[in-house]
Amino acid sequence: MAQKEGAFYSYIAGGLGRAGGVSGSFIALAAYNAIQIGLYGLFGAVVGDFMTTKFGVEQPWWVWALSGLLVVGILGILQVDLNATVLAVLLLLECLAVVVFDVVSFGNPAGGSISFAGLDPGNLFAAGLGAVLALGIACFTGFESGAIYSEEVRDPRRTVARATYIAVAFTGGFYALSAWALTVATGPENAQTASIEAGPGVVFGTLAEHAGTTISDVAYLLFVTSVLAALLSFHNGVARYLFALGRERVLPAYLSRTGVRTGAPAAGSLTQSVLALGVVVAFVLADRHPVVDLFTWLSGVSAVGVVLLMTLTSAAVVGFFRRRPEVEVNTWQRLVAPVLATVLLFAVLVVLVVNFDALLAPGSPRYLAWLLPGVTLVAGSAGLAWGLILRANRPAVYAAVGRGVVEPTSTQEETPLTLSR
Template sequence: MSSSSALETGLRRGRLGTVHLVFFTVAASAPLTVVGGGITTMYAVSGNVGAALSYVVLAAILAVFAVGYAAMSRFVSNAGAFYSYIANGLGRAGGVSGSFLALASYNAIQIGLYGLFGAIFGEFMATKFGVDQQWWVWALVGLAVVGLLGVLQVDLNATVLAVLLILECLAVVVFDVVSVGNPAGGSVSFAGLDPGNLFAAGLGAVLALGIASFTGFESGAIYSEEVRDPRRTVARATYVAVAFTGAFYAFSAWALTVVTGPENAQAAAIEAGPGVVFGTLAEYSGSTVADLANVLFITSVLAALLSFHNGVARYLFALGRERVLPAFLSQTGVRTGAPVAGSLAQTVLALGVVLAFVLADRHPVLDLFTWLSGVSAVGVVLLMTLTSASVVGFFRRSPAAEVSTWQRLVAPALATVLLSAVLVVLLVNFDALLAPGNPSYLAWLLPSVTLVAALLGLGWGLLLRANRPAVYEAVGRGAADPEPAVEDTELTLTR
């Protein structure tokens, strides 16, 4: 008889390639969810006819960000991604602050999606099968599925995401084709792509909602320890994700204005919401196609839930490994290489927040989904801003001959400025992300969640520097094991 460790503290390396990472990053932004929910809301809130072009503008800004981000990924390979980038570029206390900010941001969007999932799945089951249950019942079903997949091997998760992503993208393509093929008034209008229409009333709301649609594109670096070629794979996946989602969302947003007519886009979105998309499919492609698209809308949200869950689990893994958080969070499955402890911790947290909203009798979409999505959008933009500044700081201290001036200085400095501008616009127009009837104080209270998280992280980082210098010195370094801890005791199984 022999014994072996059931849990390890290292992720399984060499399991993922560029295609895997593209699926993870694009699935996190949930294309069908963006088209069916985000784009229709954008038109309803802003009334901006040129909103489609905003995706091109934002994709360009994010592409500039990706230059420095990808360059630094060659030298910093850590499941903590933003956390480790900031620690290596702006200092360890700043890195801990960034880690808390990242956890707040990605947990917010992941948990908020359970509200959307429960609502749309519940409506579908009631309409098609007569099974009428409270939204939270379906939300808990989704939570159980995501929690199970989270502790399985990451290859399986990539396969699940790939299938769901391909199918939902096909549904969006069908919508785009039938929309352009059936233009309102009999002729195709390009008003939705006119820059003059974008830079008009409602621009702030358009940018605020648009940047939220891209959340998740930057998550490739989270898997940098599990890819086959970390010096190239993360960069390639990030560029592909930005280019694909930017073009895809821009075309789909424009297609919506074609089928409704630019002057009618806002009214149609206010009246029907996601029904603009599914109603168009039903009218021109038949009810079967519309029903299938509805199912894919549900699986689109599920795919995003799974992708964000995986990201949060890896952040927790990285922080546990470096003892910034309890060491047990660094435990991974010996057979799967998945961050089991981090995955279970995220599932428990999500369960607690969902149940809190249930007990408070809050609406799953207008409250749980909308509030937490807004929190996440602010946090992620702030993280990207700090990360761009970190790239400049990192290469000043550690020059690399193979990295050009454009990659190490010009692009990240420009990205810092551009993202700071987007952040200001997002904060000023945060009320555009709130549903009608929400208290006005939420416009400042919700964004402050990210600030509080960052300040708590900064304070914790300073405490680590004063009281646990070995841990502090290892912040952002990755696989270092700064100090033994009782939490490291391995669990064993006898075979």
Template sequence: MSSDPFFSDGGLRRGRLGTAHLVFFTVAASAPLTVLGGGVTTMYAVSGNMGAALGYVLLAAVLAVFATGYAAMSRYVANAGAFYAYIANGLGRAGGVAGSAVALAAYNAIQIGLYGLFGAIMKDFMTAKAGLTLDWWVWALLAWVFIAVLGVLRIDLNASVLAVLLVLECVAVLIFDLVAFAHPAGGSVTTGGISPGHLFGAGFGAVLAFTIASFTGFESGAIYSEEVKDPRRTVARATYIAVAFTGLFYAFSAWALTVLTGPENAQQASIDAGPGVIFGALEQYSGVVVADIANVLFITSVLAALLSFHNGVARYLFALGRENVLPRFLGSTSSRSGAPIAGSLIQSVLAVVVFLAFAMTGRDPVIDLFTWLSGSAAVGVVLLMTLTSAAVVGFFRGRGGPESAWQRAIAPALGTVLLTAVLLVLLFNFDALLAPDTAGYLKWLLPAIPVVAGVLGLIWGGVLRSSRPDTYRRIGQLDEEGLHEPGLHSAPEADRWAASHR
């Protein structure tokens, strides 16, 4: 394949991304304006929990504990398969294959589900503003073409597109926040929306379920670790910045909504108007033009998330193809852009087949396609982080190095316990993410998707161990030339580097 003018076996292009790029990818994946307009309003409507804003701070704290060990391990493992490589080096190679299967199920699910959300909001906006009435899947198809094209171009170009979209949507969210605090219900700002006593009350489980979904995309930094300028520092730095920004920004904006409506009225306002709580306030207090711009940015925020998840899935497929865990052709990159072209094209084909299947069967793009798949993805992401946190403990056991006991064992062990608790809460409250009339069996089937994927991955890992031992030994490792710096090592190389620096 190396002779092909479009495909190359040369690997991903290195040194193109810095800390800011990784922050953009990570935060863009969670789509701030989408979280505020869709996630926060739905969270209040479903849970009725007045203190729900603090849920973002709580989960950010859990992720910060997890990130401590994760960041320490990122100095030794740089792999486009991200959590897959971490799990393989900490819990065993078969476990790594299981983790990769969970990741592919989760990230494909959320990426494909977003096409339903995009199609629905684009349809409503164009009908209202231009009188153009087209089915949601037509708009989804146009977005799919845009994402498919960008997915095979240079990664720094993708990052630049995401940066512009992310900055603009954050500005729109800040304008809403200012409007809310300038026009509080009852004439004064209330702190009821950030009261711990309100958070740990009725609806707490549903709050955790929705806040977890808002942090989907947390792994993005590690996915691009082979393409950054300084992997020893960049991934860790970007992860901490993204967690802090996302948790505080979402919490502040969720609180702003309760200030605007009054904490006791947030649920009913969200039930009655949904995203209209946000855009109606902008139109009332900032004018129609500002509200229309915010609506456009709401649409582009979903587009930004689509692009971020598409790139993540493509790189997972690239890593698995490069190591022969999946067919080798998936490990090819574009000879022109350095993008993982085969993985990108495969993801594009899968996405269009699934969302068109939902369209042909008459399923609702939001209630069915988006909600079902994003809920399933949330379970998969938390499961993946739980396994990764446990893998950090396994990786550092018996190894020397400059890391403290807190980084090597205490924080990752605590993170594993906390994430397990979050996972259990999500599983037992999964029905909070579904419409009341949704078939009961889906409460169990949808969260089972990433779990079943993990089991199948574990079985495939066992098959590779017995039938292709050479491939099995390379799982989660890097064997490309040029990876000589600390932070760009496979696990065996990391051991040698640590030993030489004792």
């Protein structure tokens, strides 16, 4: 499949038909906006805590959240090279801080010896599995974002694929090692209690105790910048999805407008910032907690959306090669791997939705357990309906879905499969 702006959107359109692609794009927008906006709650809370603890400056969490939104909004309309540089520097420093924590933890294990109990797979299948899956999947949200930048690199086929494989492998290994380090530092039996009581402080408390307060403070600042980097990254991803949909006229054409000097998707960037502002203000007016509610709820919504997207994309691979029998790939690539991925991802999706209530704080309204995961279903249904409307009323636009065409024409070949018939 060709790699385009829109990533999952283009893949689904290429394998399951253009109406399916539009449905996927709406799911993607819901999922990526959810995680991006939810992170403003986390950002506001951690910055507020740091400023109060270290400098005695007390402000509501939303003051810091809106400050972060302003910074992200400005960077979002600047050129991609600047954004890439900012993200690369922050990522390097954040990884270094986590490495320091890992070294300190393994060098000072609870009980005097390193325990491997934290790596026991049997501990995974316990109460709260839905929360574990949701937040774990949310940590990987955006792993495919390299495809979104495919039109901005010289060799997208090689560069994007390599970057994606490396990102998934490194992230998975690094997360696993660091999670194990946390259980070593607290003791496996105490990890959950310590995390509930101290939150992120369990990491910085360990650093302060064994490496000094200076190291702990630097690590905390890097934690703040890591959240800011994630905000910027997801913001850019959403902006480029909006750009792709605007360019293909699936959404209003103004979304395809770019900066005159930078070439960045300025209209999409501004649109995402306005949407984020509206949601954050709504949570403030409703007096909801920035982490327990804003961050956790929207992270769960994002996780459901991303797993659904991956499931549809895996199924789309089967459809893509079914329509192109002349493409020379082996049976594993053509059929076995994508079918296996589709089945397993669908199973994860079911477990995640059924156990979604594990994400909700005690006393939360019960309807949230189906309302929140239902957001992506509503988005997908709306996208499918809109795709069918485009097919009936705007065939030239419909014919260009998933192709990155600026000015679609009615003479383009229609190659539907399941959802576009």
